[in-house]
Amino acid sequence: MRVVNVVKQNLFRDSIQLMKLSEDVKKLDGVVDAVVSMGTDTNRRLLEDLHLLGADGKRAADGDLVIAVSVAEGADSTEVMGRVEQMVMAPPAVQGGPRRRAFHSLEAALDSLGGANIAVVSVPGKQAFRPSMELLRKGVNIHLFSDHVTKQEEIELKRFASSKGLLVLGPGAGTSIIDGVGLGFANSVRRGDVGIVASAGTGIQEATIMLDHIGLGVSHALGVGGTDVSKEVGGIMMKDCLRMLEADEATRRIMIIAKAPAEAVFRDVMRFVDKSTTKPVIACFLGLESAPEYGGRVRYAKTLHSAVAKAAEESGGAALREFRSKISVSFDALQRSARLIAAGLGRRKYVRGLYSGGTIAHETLLIFRELMGEAYSNTPLSSNFALIDPNKSKGNSIVDLGDEFFTAGRAHPMIDPTLRRLRLAQEADDPAVATILLDIVLGYGSSSDPAGALQKTIEEGRRSAKKHGGELAVLAHVCGTETDPQSLKDQNAKLTAAGATLFKSNALMAATAALVVGGEEAATNLKRKWGELLG
C-alpha cells in the first residue's frame, strides 16, 4: 500500500459533498482507503489517525482541499490518482449523480415557487448575512443553520426581522418544526398542542421525541439559536416566538428550553412571559440555580426529562400512564441497573461521554455536577474543567463532538460518524475507562444508519477491553421515533446486539453513569434530588 496526498489550494467543497466524495473514491478499483476533506487541524489529525496523512497533506491550510488515498499494492498510483482527481474536480452537480435542479440566484428560486415564506440557510457563516438580509427585505422568514455569524450581524438581522414581524431562527439553529415540517435536524413527531421555543437544538429533539413516546405532540418548535439569549442579543427572537405561540390557536401550552441565559435576559424573558402570555408554561433553563415564581402558571424543570414529566403530569390520563410505563423508572430500578453494570468493571473507573448533541451533552454535565462533581469537557461548566486538548479526555469527560472545534471543515457528527468512531476506539483502548456514553440522534438530516456506523467499533472496543481486564460498559440513548427516516427499532436492535445498554432519556443514562462511577455518594445525592432531575 502507498499513501498519496494531493492538495488543491483554495478549493472549497461543503462537508456533505466531501463526505460523499470520500465514499465514492473508496469504491474505485485500486483504492484501499480514502478521505477527501478540507485541510483543517481536525481533519489532518483524522488523516493521521487513519494513517492517510502524507507530507503534502501536513502542509495543507484550512482553505485547501486534501485528497488522501491509500493505493492498493500493485496498482498504478498515477493512474488511480488521475481517476480520483477527475472525480473530485468534477462540478458538484455531476458528483451528485443525476442533476438536481439548483438555482443560482434568490430571485429565480423565488420566482419558481411563486414566493416562499421561509428559507433554510446553511452556507458558511461568513456568507450567510447577505442572502438572509436580502430575503428578510422580501418578507421571507429565515431558519439560519449556519454557525460563525457575528453577534453584530445576528443583532442586525433580528432587529430588522422583529420590526417586520418576521422570524430569524438562528444562527446555529439546528432544529425547528413548523406545522409538522422539520427544518434542519428534526425528528418526525406527532402533532399536538405543545408549542416549544428553544435556544438549544438537541434540546428540541430530546423533548419532542419523549413527548411523542407518551402520545403528546407539538404544534410548533422554534429554535432561536444559542446566542439569542446572550446579553448582547437580549432574547429578541425568544420573545417574538413566545408572542407567536401565544397567538397561535394550535398551541395550548408552551415549553421553553435553553441553557441558562444571561441573568438580565432571563429576567427579561420571564417578565415577558408573565405580562404577555396566558398559557401554561414549562421552563427548562438547563443550569439555572434559582427562579422567580409566577403564580404557578410557570413550572421550572432542571432537565429535559423533567420538563416532559411535567407536561405528562399536566396532561394526566393516558400521557401520564405512558410516561410512567415507557420512560420513567424508579430510583431502586435505576440503582439496581447501575450496580449490575458496576459489578463487571474491575478497576476501571472513568466515564467518557461522546456526544453529537450539544444540549444533551450539557444536560449530562449538569447531572454529573449535581450527583458526583463536575466532569471535564471541551464545553465545560466552569473553566477549571476545560479539556486542554479536546482530542484527549481526562478523568470523567463529556465531549461534545458537534462543537465548532471538531466541525470546522467537516460534517457534523450527526451526519458523519467517522470522528466519533475513531474517538470511541481511542476511549475503549484506555484501561481506566469504565463507561462510555453515546447519544444516537435520528431524524431528518441525520446519518441514515448512525447505530450501524458504530456497532462494529462498540463490539471491538468491548472485546479488547476484556483482554485488558474488566468490562467496558457502553450506555446509549437513541433520540428518535418510530416514524423517523431511520427506524428506531432497528437502531435500538443494532446497539443491543453490540452489547450497549439502552436508556429512554439522556438524563436517565447520565444518572446511571453517575451511579456506576460515583458510587454511594452519587446514589445518596440522586435519591435526594430525584424529584428535581428525574421527576
Next chain:
Amino acid sequence: MAKKERPKDLLGSELVVLNIGLDIFRQALESQKVRCAQVDLQEAPKLERKLADALDRLL
C-alpha cells in the same frame, strides 16, 4: 428602531421553502413533501448563473 409590524402568519400556513446551502436539507424537505427550491450561491460566476437560471426557467 422601526415600529413593529403585525407578525405575518408563518405558523398555520403551508410552508414554501428556499433551501440555501446543504443539499441534505432539501432532500429532507422533499421527503416531507414540502414545496422547496434549492439555491447554490457560489458555484458559478455571475454571468453563468444568470444563464443557468434563465435555462432553468425555460426547461
